[in-house]
Amino acid sequence: MTISYLITGGTTPDGIATDIAIDANGTIAHLGNSLAAEAAQTIDATGKIVLPGLVDLHTHLREPGNDDAETVETGTQAAAKGGFTAVHAMANSNPVADTAGVVEQVYRLGRQSGWTDVHPVGAVTVGLAGERLAELSAMYDSTAQVTMFSDDGMCVWDPVLMRRALEYVKSFDGFIAQHAQEPRLTEGAQMNESALSSELGLAGWPAVAEESIIARDVLLAQHVDSRIHICHVSTAGSVELIRWAKSQGINVTAEVTPHHLLLTEDYVKTYDPVYKVNPPLRKDSDVHALREGLADGTIDTVGTDHAPHTQETKQCEWVVAAMGMTGLETALPVIQHAMVDTGLLDWHGVARVMSANPARIYRHAEQGQLTKSGGLVEGAVANLVVYDPHHKFTVNPTDHASKSTNSPYRGMELSGQVTDVFYRGHQVVADANLTTPYRHS
CATH class of the missing domain: 3.20.20.140 (Metal-dependent hydrolases)
Structure with a gap:
């Protein structure tokens, strides 16, 4: 099995430190501790939350x-x-x-x-x-x-x-x-x-x-x-x-x-x-x-x-x-x-x-990783968010990807940053920046 991404050191919504391996088919291949995957791109999620x-x-x-x-x-x-x-x-x-x-x-x-x-x-x-x-x-x-x-x-x-x-x-x-x-x-x-x-x-x-x-x-x-x-x-x-x-x-x-x-x-x-x-x-x-x-x-x-x-x-x-x-x-x-x-x-x-x-x-059929309690499961589509709850920032709508800037939070100090997003197993956000979109067949 070819592993495309390995997310290490992150904490699941249940508060458990878990590594997550994403395979070439865009699914969650493995959940566990100290996972190793040869030739995988590794994302260090230490201190961060991994959400569906x-x-x-x-x-x-x-x-x-x-x-x-x-x-x-x-x-x-x-x-x-x-x-x-x-x-x-x-x-x-x-x-x-x-x-x-x-x-x-x-x-x-x-x-x-x-x-x-x-x-x-x-x-x-x-x-x-x-x-x-x-x-x-x-x-x-x-x-x-x-x-x-x-x-x-x-x-x-x-x-x-x-x-x-x-x-x-x-x-x-x-x-x-x-x-x-x-x-x-x-x-x-x-x-x-x-x-x-x-x-x-x-x-x-x-x-x-x-x-x-x-x-x-x-x-x-x-x-x-x-x-x-x-x-x-x-x-x-x-x-x-x-x-x-x-x-x-x-x-x-x-x-x-x-x-x-x-x-x-x-x-x-x-x-x-x-x-x-x-x-x-x-x-x-x-x-x-x-x-x-x-x-x-x-x-x-x-x-x-x-x-x-x-x-x-x-x-x-x-x-x-x-x-x-x-x-x-x-x-x-x-x-x-x-x-x-x-x-x-x-x-x-x-x-x-x-x-x-x-x-x-x-009734999302493809949100298979979403159990009734919001957990993650092996074999599900790898739609995942790596989130840093400790990052502090001041909201500046001109930095947003949206075409409009009518945010009511302008100038407000908040905590939290989405650092990485996987959509259908493809990394569309890395280090808080957009990468490349997923190409549907």
């Missing part, structure tokens, strides 16, 4: 149509530098990914880029307009084999339409990822509704706008016995609703973003539009509830909601600025800061919420 490749269920790659902000190429480069080996591209491109042709285009661009797996997310409704269902079955039957559908950026507000969508995707074990935002309660909203929004003179975005949709949709999912996923949960009340739904056996999963685990509405005091996001930054009490919900399993996974924007659409007056933040390249350090350094999660837990759980939700 990260999986992001919520990424905006913008292409087709908005490639001035991001492309599949630049977005997946950013993902690779952040430790992700699979990303799910949201449907709000131009044209919208509501047909088999568009999702196949995104899927093909991902394979051509070769930095990560790219799984297109299909739109629930035509043009994200919320009026009639998109070609759900055709997108599933396409080369992309779409099973996740979302109008993210827009809420599927019509309960009849949502019920039909939930019923429709059951036939191929698909699921709906809902952007929970009652539009009539958020018309013109600019930030979290609170005393601060009144003080700043910005229209408030009430928590109930999110919570009312979640309450409705978990009941609909229960009624039709289908799968519902809640995108970017942001309030304490939402956490409680999801916790209740799970206690009732409802098939619901949920995600939280890194920025909602770290940042609060207080950042809006600067009127810097880099902090304008949908859903908005909330209160300290919400951040605390979100962290607790992720730690206890109420919230299943971390989704970056990586939302690149051009300077023209972001660096302008707050009221007209675009909503969204970049997040792929800072996700792991932010999760370390918010969850690991605070003692709420260990690295085993990080592997669970950033690798195993999102892979399980999407």
Whole structure:
């Protein structure tokens, strides 16, 4: 057996020092102590954590149509530098990914880029307009084999339409990822509704706008016995609703973003539009509830909601600025800061919420190394991340691979660095720098 790479001295998510041998077929050949492999390239991971490749269920790659902000190429480069080996591209491109042709285009661009797996997310409704269902079955039957559908950026507000969508995707074990935002309660909203929004003179975005949709949709999912996923949960009340739904056996999963685990509405005091996001930054009490919900399993996974924007659409007056933040390249350090350094999660837990759980939700057949607990197994595809939790740095978005620089962490001091990434057994990141992409056959 030819061994291509040997990772030595690293610590697995379980806290065990383990060497990892990767063979020429791109699989994990051996796990053990003091492994030796002739002619292998050796990566010294002493003092570092070796994690399964990260999986992001919520990424905006913008292409087709908005490639001035991001492309599949630049977005997946950013993902690779952040430790992700699979990303799910949201449907709000131009044209919208509501047909088999568009999702196949995104899927093909991902394979051509070769930095990560790219799984297109299909739109629930035509043009994200919320009026009639998109070609759900055709997108599933396409080369992309779409099973996740979302109008993210827009809420599927019509309960009849949502019920039909939930019923429709059951036939191929698909699921709906809902952007929970009652539009009539958020018309013109600019930030979290609170005393601060009144003080700043910005229209408030009430928590109930999110919570009312979640309450409705978990009941609909229960009624039709289908799968519902809640995108970017942001309030304490939402956490409680999801916790209740799970206690009732409802098939619901949920995600939280890194920025909602770290940042609060207080950042809006600067009127810097880099902090304008949908859903908005909330209160300290919400951040605390979100962290607790992720730690206890109420919230299943971390989704970056990586939302690149051009300077023209972001660096302008707050009221007209675009909503969204970049997040792929800072996700792991932010999760370390918010969850690991605070003692709420260990690295085993990080592997669970950033690798195993999102892979399980999407039913990733090729994420074989991801056991239910987020561990590594021999014979699985070698999607691996070597991470140095001790490296300290100051966030500088101009150093990122993403085409856009609207990071809310600019100037913030964080710990952690992705030093090496193996995608399908090919080293796409070495010494924290991009190398060469994997070429699909």
